[in-house]
Amino acid sequence: MTDHPRSGAHDRLVTSLGTSIVTGELPPDSDVDPVALESQFGVSRTAVREALRVLSAKGLVGARPRRGTFVAPREQWALLDPDVLRWRFADRVDGVFLDELGEVRLTVEPTAARLAASRRTDRDLADLEDALAAMRSAGEKDADEQVTADLAFHDALLRAAHNELLLQMSVVIEVGLRLRDQFVHGALTTESADKHAEVLLAVRKQRPKAAETAMRALIEKSIADVEIAKKAI
Known part of the structure; x- marks a missing residue:
């Protein structure tokens, strides 16, 4: 397994986006705009790319040619992943x-x-x-x-x-x-x-x-x- 570079900004982006997905704020099939994420979180393109790789490994996002990045169907999510479990119940x-x-x-x-x-x-x-x-x-x-x-x-x-x-x-x-x-x-x-x-x-x-x-x-x-x-x- 390839390790992903970690930073405070990277972790915040992974946690925020992951939580938005698993709590339904970003429902399945929603588009995920990497450029907008750079601006919203004040992070580099590399940080966004690595964060999306982490979320992709957890089954939360996917990507297609001419479609770009999107929220994956719920049945693809790694529901037993420790992070996914924590994000799902962070505030409730x-x-x-x-x-x-x-x-x-x-x-x-x-x-x-x-x-x-x-x-x-x-x-x-x-x-x-x-x-x-x-x-x-x-x-x-x-x-x-x-x-x-x-x-x-x-x-x-x-x-x-x-x-x-x-x-x-x-x-x-x-x-x-x-x-x-x-x-x-x-x-x-x-x-x-x-x-x-x-x-x-x-x-x-x-x-x-x-x-x-x-x-x-x-x-x-x-x-x-x-x-x-x-x-x-």
Whole structure:
């Protein structure tokens, strides 16, 4: 993969244009005028060209002879790209995405827990135990520490499955959990920590089916919390 030159102006252009595209401000098939971007952002032609290359690699823009650069159809977007995920939810919480995230998590994480129970190492267990201890230490008072510890637990679980493809889902889960925390205030309670502990216990005792069941119950509780929060809006 070719590295793209980076600069403050370049990053601002990539972020601004990428956000405009994924939030719908620039809808699919809209023309993108490189000359106008030079003027709008006060950047060089080279900076615009490199920014468009980055966005093209993420599937957000395309180019055709005699047409020029345009916003690509949504089905071409790299929706799991970390930047695309962040841009999509930079200033808002998307209930539809949280629903989709729940469906993905129910597909991925119970399987990861089952595999982790069979494949975990002592280091994996230590990472899971440290994350759970941090969750309990944070209690219900420090939201930032709660989220950090929760993310660490789910990341450690995916790593304990020792499957590189499953591990690629960690970025989706991270963005989704941060969004959920914005949507469901105080999402990590003592009950939540206890459910994580049930997953850890099954993984520690190498009980694949129990680990899978415990993780499914944890995620179903998270989905239910989101539904309650949506009804309260």
